[in-house]
Amino acid sequence: GPSPRAAMDLFGDLRRMNKRQLYYQVLNFAMIVSSALMIWKGLIVITGSESPIVVVLSGSMEPAFHRGDLLFLTNFHDDPIRAGEIVVFKVEGRDIPIVHRVIKIHEKENGNIKFLTKGDNNEVDDRGLYKEGQNWLEKKDVVGRARGFLPYVGMVTIIMNDYPKFKYALLAVMGAYVLLKRES
Amino acid sequence: LRKNVEDFTGPRERSDLGFVTFDITADILNGKNGLRTIFDWNVKQLFLYLSAEYSTKNNALNQVVLWDKILLRGDNPRLFLKDMKSKYFFFDDGNGLKGNRNVTLTLSWNVVPNAGILPLVTGSGHVSVPFPDTYETTKSY
Numbered sequence: 001g002p003s004p005r006a007a008m009d010l011f012g013d014l015r016r017m018n019k020r021q022l023y024y025q026v027l028n029f030a031m032i033v034s035s036a037l038m039i040w041k042g043l044i045v046i047t048g049s050e051s052p053i054v055v056v057l058s059g060s061m062e063p064a065f066h067r068g069d070l071l072f073l074t075n076f077h078d079d080p081i082r083a084g085e086i087v088v089f090k091v092e093g094r095d096i097p098i099v100h101r102v103i104k105i106h107e108k109e110n111g112n113i114k115f116l117t118k119g120d121n122n123e124v125d126d127r128g129l130y131k132e133g134q135n136w137l138e139k140k141d142v143v144g145r146a147r148g149f150l151p152y153v154g155m156v157t158i159i160m161n162d163y164p165k166f167k168y169a170l171l172a173v174m175g176a177y178v179l180l181k182r183e184s
Numbered sequence: 185l186r187k188n189v190e191d192f193t194g195p196r197e198r199s200d201l202g203f204v205t206f207d208i209t210a211d212i213l214n215g216k217n218g219l220r221t222i223f224d225w226n227v228k229q230l231f232l233y234l235s236a237e238y239s240t241k242n243n244a245l246n247q248v249v250l251w252d253k254i255l256l257r258g259d260n261p262r263l264f265l266k267d268m269k270s271k272y273f274f275f276d277d278g279n280g281l282k283g284n285r286n287v288t289l290t291l292s293w294n295v296v297p298n299a300g301i302l303p304l305v306t307g308s309g310h311v312s313v314p315f316p317d318t319y320e321t322t323k324s325y
Contacts, residue, residue: 063229063254064296083235083247084292084304101231101294106277109244114277120231120254125272148301 029175049075049144054088054097055154060119061086061099068155071099073144081105081113081139086146089117092131097143100126106136114138200281202274202315204250205267206234210291210307212261223257230255231294232263234270236313238287240280248274250289285314 043052056069065071073088081087083105088097103125104116114136118125127135160167212230233252240246250270255261274281281287291307 063256064231064294082304083237083249084231084233084294086294086302103249103272105245105247106243107245108242120252146302149297150299 047072047074047144048077049073051088051097051143054099054143055157056099057096057158058119060121061101062121064120065099065149066151068152068158070150070154071146072148072150074147075142075144079145080107081115081142081145087117088143088146089137089141090143091129092134092141098126098129099146112138200276200279202236202276202281202287204236204270204274204289204313206251206270206289206311208234208263208265208268208291210263212255212263212293212307223261226297226300227295228257228298229296230261231296232291233293234289234291236274236287236289238280238284240276240278240284242278242280246276246280248272248276250274255293281315283315283317285312287313287315289313 044050046052052073054071054073056065056067056071059067071088081102083102085102086099087102088099090097098117100117100119100122102115103118105113106115107113115138116125116127116136126137130137160170212232231252231254233249235247235249237245237247250272251268252271288310289312290310293305293307295303295305
């Protein structure tokens with residue numbers, strides 16, 4: 001049979017091949033992540049919104065939108081804000097975007113606008129949600145205008161936020177799959 | 185689309201407050217298909233709202249939603265509403281309602297699909313509401 005020396009050489013070859021293949025898989029993985037990031041940045045540029053896709057977090061716009069629905073936003077600078085539009089805004093100092101409807105606008109001739117919002121499912125307008133002493137929202141508070149929507153799809157992000165173990169498990173499975181799959 | 189209104193104004197702190205009553209007769213159709221009803225397979229609901237639009241010395245453009253209604257798929261898209269009062273307080277940002285002859289009421293709706301684009305449609309037909317030059321001091325409302 002094969003001599004112990006030949007077996008050692010063969011084993012050495014195998015170890016080298018696996019290392020090369022591992023580097024290849026890692027590069028593949030890095031490429032997928034970069035492409036995804038590029039697509040996201042591209043969406044930010046095209047839509048003009050810092051967050052072109054948002055997940056609805058509360059039931060304040062039911063029955064139109066439910067927790068877990070996905071919204072697609074645009075934020076073109078020249079798009080005027082008008083009563084009836086659904087806007088996503090952030091209150092100064094808070095990170096959470098809120099999806100509500102514009103119910104009142106007062107716009108000056110130079111384009112300066114102040115507006116009030118309210119959730120369809122809420123009894124009262126949003127003044128209670130704004131910053132202390134703030135009675136109106138301005139253009140700078142707007143993340144985007146809701147232009148399209150898909151139901152349920154955003155539930156995955158909510159689950160990942162509420163159950164971090166699920167998020168890590170999912171990432172581990174995805175990482176293992178990409179690193180271990182062999183291109184035939 | 186037809187609306188009839190009567191109106192009064194009352195001062196409150198330092199801003200004008202308008203009171204409007206109205207009738208709404210509407211038939212909401214899918215503009216693309218002529219007479220076909222708006223509730224096709226991909227329409228989950230309609231968010232209807234009546235808004236007042238006007239200009240004042242303070243602001244070139246003001247829009248205030250006075251009333252809204254949610255029409256779910258299966259509801260009748262023909263409306264015959266009489267003597268409706270505005271749901272929300274019609275405050276101006278200042279005193280621009282007094283004597284304002286050019287306040288226009290329009291009915292619009294937001295189409296909410298099961299999935300897809302969210303269009304905002306404005307109904308054809310609108311009504312101009314002139315506000316009087318004087319304030320009412322007390323009004324039972």
